[in-house]
Structure formats: structure tokens, C-alpha cells
Amino acid sequence: MKVIAVDIDNVLNNFSDTLAQSTFIFKDSYGISQEKFSHYLKLVKRDDFAESKFLTNKFSDFRHRIHEECYPLAQANADGVKFMNWLKANDWKVVICTKRNLRLAGECTKKWLYENQIPYDYLVMALNKIVFCKLWDVPYLIDDDLLNITYGEHYGIQVFYPIMTKHSSIVYQTAKGFTQFEEIKQWIQE
Structure with a gap:
């Protein structure tokens, strides 16, 4: 059986660009001060985290x-x-594998996939996609995360990634970068 896992954000969409270009207005419903809002928003836009000893916090x-x-x-x-539709037309099982919290964002994620005509068989949340792919015998992963790009093949997962500026810091990796999804077809043909 042909199985592949594909990330959503910054792979199937332009999430980081959208985040960077979007304007957010302070609301009392955020439950934080205007000053904290500005500070947190800068961190979110940089994809940084506020220091905390807790996993869940403000x-x-x-x-x-x-x-x-x-x-x-x-x-x-x-x-x-187009590539996702090609996969389905060629009998691939497609796993959308995301770090999004699907308990909270599952419905909007499904709606976005449907509205953008992106077919899939499974939608899963995985914080460690290499472990997920290894445990579920998914040999291929399309993802932009530096950890997966660097260590995927070490665990038997072939990783393909859309080449982005953030990838220039990678010293060693065996993953294959692409500029067009069409390139991946040659790497997954049996």
C-alpha cells in the first residue's frame, strides 16, 4: 500500500506569510493586558515562545x-x-499530519481542506511526526519542520520539504528539498 503523510501549514498553504501580514486588534476577550497583547503578538509572529514551566498558559x-x-x-x-489530487488519483493513502490542535481547530481545518479541494484519507495531530510515521509505517513525509528534515531518514522516513529561507541553517540532512510538488513524483514512484 502506498502511504504518504503531508503537513498543512507552510506546505499546503502560506500560513507564515498570512500570520506575518495579518493585523490583529486587541480585545478584552483575550484576557490579557494591551501591553501583554503586544508582547505576545510579537512572539507569535516570530514563531517564538514565552518562557514558562507549564505546557499550557496564557x-x-x-x-x-x-x-x-x-x-x-x-x-x-x-x-x-494539484499534487494531492494526483496522489488520490494514483491510489495513495493520504494522511494529513499536522501539529495543529485538532481538538480545538479540527472543524476549521476540515472545512479549509474541503473548500480548497484537498483530498485525504486521515487527518491526525502529531507533535513528533517522525515517531508517528515510524509507528504507523508511513514511509514518506512532506513537511517544513527542521527537526523532521534533519532526522527523518535516521528513523527510516524519507522527508521532502518545500525549500524556504529557514532551511538555509541546516548543516546536515538527507531530506530532499523541492520548489514544485511535481518534483516529488519522481522520488516516490515505485
Whole structure:
């Protein structure tokens, strides 16, 4: 069986660009001060984290809420949509594998995938996609995360990634970078 896992944000869409370009207005419903709002927003836009000894805190709640505002605004990558439809037409099982908290953002994620005509068989949340792929025998992963790009093949997962500026810091990796999804076809043909 042919199985592949594909990330959403910054792979099938332009999430980081959307986040960077979006304007967010302070609201009392955020439950933080105007000063804290400005500080947290800068951190979120830089994809940075506020220091905390807790996994869930005011910042993590704020970060999720800002991301949730951006999810429906992110534009689908037309090349990625075409590739996803090619996968389904060629009998691939497609796992959308995301770090999004699907308990909180599952419905808007499904809606976005549907509206952008992106087919899939499974939608899963995985903080460590290499472990997920290894445990579920998914040999291929398309993802932009530096950790997966660097260590995927070490665990038997072939990783493909859209080449982005943030990838210039990678010293050693065996993953394959691409500029067009079409390039991936040659690497996954049996």
C-alpha cells in the first residue's frame, strides 16, 4: 500500500506569510493586558515562545487563538492541491499530519481542506511526526519542520520539504528539498 503523510501549514498553504501580514486588534476577550497583547503578538509572529514551566498558559492560549484566526485566511498552494489530487488519483493513502490542535481547530481545518479541494484519507495531530510515521509505517513525509528534515531518514522516513529561507541553517540532512510538488513524483514512484 502506498502511504504518504503531508503537513498543512507552510506546505499546503502560506500560513507564515498570512500570520506575518495579518493585523490583529486587541480585545478584552483575550484576557490579557494591551501591553501583554503586544508582547505576545510579537512572539507569535516570530514563531517564538514565552518562557514558562507549564505546557499550557496564557501565552499558549493566545498563540492558539491567533493561529486559529489565520487558519481560514491562509491561501492554498495551487501546486500542492494539484499534487494531492494526483496522489488520490494514483491510489495513495493520504494522511494529513499536522501539529495543529485538532481538538480545538479540527472543524476549521476540515472545512479549509474541503473548500480548497484537498483530498485525504486521515487527518491526525502529531507533535513528533517522525515517531508517528515510524509507528504507523508511513514511509514518506512532506513537511517544513527542521527537526523532521534533519532526522527523518535516521528513523527510516524519507522527508521532502518545500525549500524556504529557514532551511538555509541546516548543516546536515538527507531530506530532499523541492520548489514544485511535481518534483516529488519522481522520488516516490515505485
